[in-house]
Amino acid sequence: MKNKAVILLSGGLDSTTVLYYALSRKYECHCLIFDYGQKHKKEIKTAMKIAKMLKLNYSVIKISMPWCKSSLVDESLEIPNHKTIKKGYVPTTYVPGRNTIFLSYAISYAETIKANALFLGVNAVDFSSYPDCTPKYLQAMRNVLKALENNIEIFAPIEKMSKTQIIKLGLKLKVPYQYTWTCYNGTKRPCGTCDSCKLRAKGFKEVGIDDPAIKKSSGK
Amino acid sequence: MKNKAVILLSGGLDSTTVLYYALSRKYECHCLIFDYGQKHKKEIKTAMKIAKMLKLNYSVIKISMPWCKSSLVDESLEIPNHKTIKKGYVPTTYVPGRNTIFLSYAISYAETIKANALFLGVNAVDFSSYPDCTPKYLQAMRNVLKALENNIEIFAPIEKMSKTQIIKLGLKLKVPYQYTWTCYNGTKRPCGTCDSCKLRAKGFKEVGIDDPAIKKSSGK
Numbered sequence: 001m002k003n004k005a006v007i008l009l010s011g012g013l014d015s016t017t018v019l020y021y022a023l024s025r026k027y028e029c030h031c032l033i034f035d036y037g038q039k040h041k042k043e044i045k046t047a048m049k050i051a052k053m054l055k056l057n058y059s060v061i062k063i064s065m066p067w068c069k070s071s072l073v074d075e076s077l078e079i080p081n082h083k084t085i086k087k088g089y090v091p092t093t094y095v096p097g098r099n100t101i102f103l104s105y106a107i108s109y110a111e112t113i114k115a116n117a118l119f120l121g122v123n124a125v126d127f128s129s130y131p132d133c134t135p136k137y138l139q140a141m142r143n144v145l146k147a148l149e150n151n152i153e154i155f156a157p158i159e160k161m162s163k164t165q166i167i168k169l170g171l172k173l174k175v176p177y178q179y180t181w182t183c184y185n186g187t188k189r190p191c192g193t194c195d196s197c198k199l200r201a202k203g204f205k206e207v208g209i210d211d212p213a214i215k216k217s218s219g220k
Numbered sequence: 221m222k223n224k225a226v227i228l229l230s231g232g233l234d235s236t237t238v239l240y241y242a243l244s245r246k247y248e249c250h251c252l253i254f255d256y257g258q259k260h261k262k263e264i265k266t267a268m269k270i271a272k273m274l275k276l277n278y279s280v281i282k283i284s285m286p287w288c289k290s291s292l293v294d295e296s297l298e299i300p301n302h303k304t305i306k307k308g309y310v311p312t313t314y315v316p317g318r319n320t321i322f323l324s325y326a327i328s329y330a331e332t333i334k335a336n337a338l339f340l341g342v343n344a345v346d347f348s349s350y351p352d353c354t355p356k357y358l359q360a361m362r363n364v365l366k367a368l369e370n371n372i373e374i375f376a377p378i379e380k381m382s383k384t385q386i387i388k389l390g391l392k393l394k395v396p397y398q399y400t401w402t403c404y405n406g407t408k409r410p411c412g413t414c415d416s417c418k419l420r421a422k423g424f425k426e427v428g429i430d431d432p433a434i435k436k437s438s439g440k
Contacts, residue, residue: 059286065325066279067332097328100364104324105285108317112287131368140360140367144320147360148351 004028004115005155006106009058011046013200014158015121016180017170019050021157022119024173030113031058032106036065036095040186050179061105068095099132103141103154110152122156123166135159163203171207178212190214224248224335225375226326229278231266233420234378235341236400237390239270241377242339244393250333251278252326256285256315260406270399281325288315319352323361323374330372342376343386355379383423391427398432410434 005027007019022029033047044060051058099122106118122133131137138156145152158166170177182200183190190197190213204211225247227239242249253267264280271278319342326338342353351357358376365372378386390397402420403410410417410433424431 061284061286062282064281065328065332066281067329095328096331097324100324100327100368101321104317104320107320108285108315109287111316112285131370134367137364137367140364143363144357144360147354147357148320150351 002026002028003117004110004113005030005117005119006110006113006115007031007119008102008106008121009033009047009051010121011043011048011050011180012121012182012196013163013170013175013177013180013203014123014166015047016050016177017166017173017175018119018121018157019054020170020173020175022117022155023054027117027119029054029056029119030109030115031056032102032109033058033060034063034102034105035060036063036098036101037068038186042181042183042186046179046181050176053176053179059109063101063105065095065097065101094130097132099130099137100141107145107148107150107152111148111150116151116153118152118154120154120156122159123161124159125162163199164206167203167207171209176212180213182213222246222248223337224250224330224333225337225339226330226333226335227251227339228322228326228341229253229267229271230341231263231268231270231400232341232402232416233383233390233397233400233423234343234386235267236270236397237386237393237395238339238341238377239274240390240393240395242337242375243274247337247339249274249276249339250329250335251276252322252329253278253280254283254322254325255280256283256318256321257288258406262401262403262406266399266401270396273396273399279329283321283325285315285317285321314350317352319350319357320361327365327368327370327372331368331370336371336373338372338374340374340376342379343381344379345382383419384426387423387427391429396432400433402433 003026005022007022007029009015009019009031019029031051033044035044048058048060110118122138124133124135138154138159142154145154182196184194184196185191200211223246225242227242227249229235229239229251239249251271253264255264268278268280330338342358344353344355358374358379362374365374402416404414404416405411420431
């Protein structure tokens with residue numbers, strides 16, 4: 001029997017690399033895409049485009065968190081950048097409980113289609129101030145799956161990689177980075193100044209190649 | 221500072237008793253009500269009515285699980301009763317991942333309003349075949365909260381009680397059982413034959429009083 005996996009796909013660099021990794025491991029991949037009220041829908045569209053391109057099953061789930069005060073969803077809050085984020089503090093881009101909500105839907109989906117794996121693009125290196133991206137959080141979620149006795153394993157293949165290592169892995173797996181969307185803002189082209197853009201740029205710089213997503217739109 | 225709690229409220233006998241228990245412990249209670257595509261909306265309306273009656277904050281969250289094949293949400297499946305459920309099997313009323321999804325929203329809500337407690341009506345005695353109602357599942361979820369370092373505790377005060385014990389506790393706390401809705405079906409009056417109705421009836425019989433919800437509608 002073929003191994004089946006549910007992939008949490010945001011259309012960003014990390015989760016797309018993880019999707020290509022799971023495919024390279026011969027998993028039959030089913031993508032879960034979340035619409036959690038992001039200020040822009042570019043993320044969702046990008047994720048759908050990638051799933052369609054690969055002819056994979058996917059489901060887009062709308063999540064409402066009326067109480068949510070993250071700058072990713074609240075129009076009244078500005079998205080911070082490296083200069084405005086204090087070390088040791090959780091940035092306002094943190095969406096409370098987000099990864100647990102994502103994972104719980106993934107568990108439901110995986111149990112239903114009898115998948116035996118969940119793949120996540122969680123990364124503990126770059127976003128160490130998010131409490132739901134730490135290794136001990138992931139381990140706790142693995143124990144939840146054990147308690148549910150559903151034989152589903154959580155894989156976070158890029159968990160301990162730097163952005164540079166992730167990009168190197170992705171290039172080997174032929175990830176079409178020109179299609180991925182990393183920016184927190186919904187501008188036509190990546191803003192280049194948000195936290196997420198900066199990390200991505202740093203990664204490509206260290207690998208020593210141009211970011212194909214930027215290259216593609218460099219005509220301005 | 222007053223203790224704040226998020227209560228998962230379905231409007232049923234169990235969760236309503238738990239709400240009254242949390243109130244008796246002087247918690248400022250915020251109710252979370254889920255619309256997960258139940259065949260009938262009576263459950264949701266009942267929960268809202270109870271929250272309003274007590275003048276409590278509440279949030280109704282719509283959850284979509286397009287893959288879900290539970291008989292509670294799938295029109296093509298009949299809701300089983302005691303006679304049709306085989307021992308050791310998970311009944312078709314099980315909604316895959318449901319409690320994890322509910323809890324994950326509760327975590328998000330509680331983190332945002334800085335609550336320090338979650339109260340659940342989970343019961344391990346009557347529904348022992350649901351994998352997300354077991355003591356080891358709850359313990360695993362408690363460890364997730366520990367990993368998130370949010371100082372939120374999970375309380376499941378009726379976890380190990382029989383239906384009879386729950387009703388006795390509720391009567392002491394003056395729970396208005398006439399308003400609670402337990403039946404899996406959305407008929408005008410409780411069907412009396414589904415799993416959930418049978419358990420409730422057995423409980424009231426053992427306590428030695430009439431179910432006020434049945435009494436109320438006994439005029440037929």
